[in-house]
Each structure stands twice: as structure tokens, then as C-alpha cells.
Amino acid sequence: MQGDGRRAEPTQAGLSEIDRLIHEPARLAILSLLFVIESADFLFVMRQTGLTRGNLSSHVSRLEGAGYVAVEKQFKGKRPHTTLRMTSEGRVAFREYRTQIETLLSQPPGNADDNVT
């Protein structure tokens, strides 16, 4: 999204501007879930996305590193409990990603939809 509110017009070159951190399917699933809720613990995100524990852990670490997801660790009794929440920076990046993808895929030329090989 450009600063004046107009939609970006991704070209072939524009494809490279798509946020690859979000574009990866597992991370996209995590961010899509966190975008529509307030927060969830690690187990809930694991159940909803269908990712394995290790897989989810590594993706969350990357998203946390990028500042897209806030990870809050607490203790419930003697057990560690991790809560995940999308940061405002993550929300901005996710909205921008949605805009780019929608724009990119919205207008095929001519009869491209009918081309079946």
C-alpha cells in the first residue's frame, strides 16, 4: 500500500516485494488465525493450524523475530504457558500482504480464465 492510500500495482518485479515471511503457508495460517482473534495460547494455535509442535515453534520464532507476533511466557502453577498475539506491526504487514495478493490476482487479462490446456 502506498502512503497516499492508493493500491499498489504489483508488476512482475512487484512480486518480489511480497512479504515472503508471511507468504509461507504455515506462517500464513498462523498469522491468519492471530489476525482474527485477540490472542491464543500455543496449544490452541497448534490445534487450529494443524502444525506440529516443533514446526509451529520454529515459525513462531521467526514471526517473533520479525516483530509480527508477540510471545508472552508465564507460569501457570509450575507449568510454562505461552500466549501468542499479533503485534500492531504484524497487523499492518498482514493487511499490506492481503492488499498485494488481492491486487495481484484480481484482474486476469482478456480470456485468461478460459485458457485450459
Added chain:
Amino acid sequence: MPTIGLAGIERRAWLSYHDDGLMDLAFGVLLILSFLGSVADRYRYAAYVLLLLVGPLLALAKRKITVPRLGAVQFSPERKARKRHVVVVIAGLVGVTAVVILTIGDQTWLQAHPAAVAALIAAMVFLAFAAVAYWMDLARMYVVGLLFGSAFGLTELMDTPFPLLAAGTVVALSGAVRLARFLRSYAPTEVDLTDAG
């Protein structure tokens, strides 16, 4: 190829959190306790005390059964606002019912028109569940509301509490089946990032 948008993702998360059958089980038990309160002279008050405990027990069961298996989640403010709608509508229904009864105010009229009283009670009870079904996005609560409304209406009309027992048993059993399915689908897990491999 299945496709699901962001709204679908949110709805699926919401429904899975409420697919443990605990709410249905609690509503079924409410009806059964209402029946017991009506027929058990000696233990009537025990049944009514248990009625008051159903809500707290449901919250406890959610924490002890659902959360360890499915995880904990805070839904969006929109979802929370919808819950508040339900509370307002139910409070409104209780208020309207009270006003109607106080306006009529005549016991003899009420006794002379049992069908009208039964229909009013059934409608109010159904509307309360319809509010839950609509604003909490839980379609099966329409059916529970029909059973509840019919049970209270028929109890008033036929002057017997057995409709409460019948409807309560159906609702509780459907909740138990849902709970069994939930327990089979989700084993309790104590995972955390700290012990992830």
C-alpha cells in the same frame, strides 16, 4: 478444493471452542434438576441449590476439560460484544415477562387461560435460546430452545413436570455424545514453546 476466508477461520476457531458439548450437557442437567425439584418433595431444595451450581460447574469444566485439550483463546472484541447482546436480550425477555404478568395481575385470569400462559412461557424461553443461537453463532441452540420452550410450555399446560425430564434427557444425551466425540478427538496436551523440539 476447500477454500476458507478469514471470517471462516475465525468461525471455525469459535465453533471448535464450543463443540465440546459442555453447554448442552449443562442445559440438559438444568432441565433434569428442574424436574427433580418439582417431584422430589424432600430433596426439592437440594435440587434448587444444584441448579445454582450448574453455571459455575460449567465454567470449571471448560477450564479443566476443554482448555487442556484445545488450548485457550481470547476472541475478538466483536465476539465479546455479541455475548453482551445475548445478556441484554435475555434480561429484556425476563423484564417483558414480568411486566406482562404484573399487568395481567389477575391470578384467576392466568388460571383460566392455561394455553395462553403456556404459549407465553414457551415463546419467551425459545426466544432466549434463539438469542444465544443467533448472537453466539451456535445454530444447534435453536433446537435446544425448541425443546426447552416446549418442555416448559407443556409442563404448564399439562400440569406435569415430565416434559422437563424428557427434554432434559434428550439435550443432556446430545451433549454427552458431543463431549465423547470431543474427548476422542483431542487428547490432553501440555505443550509449550519451552519444551518444543
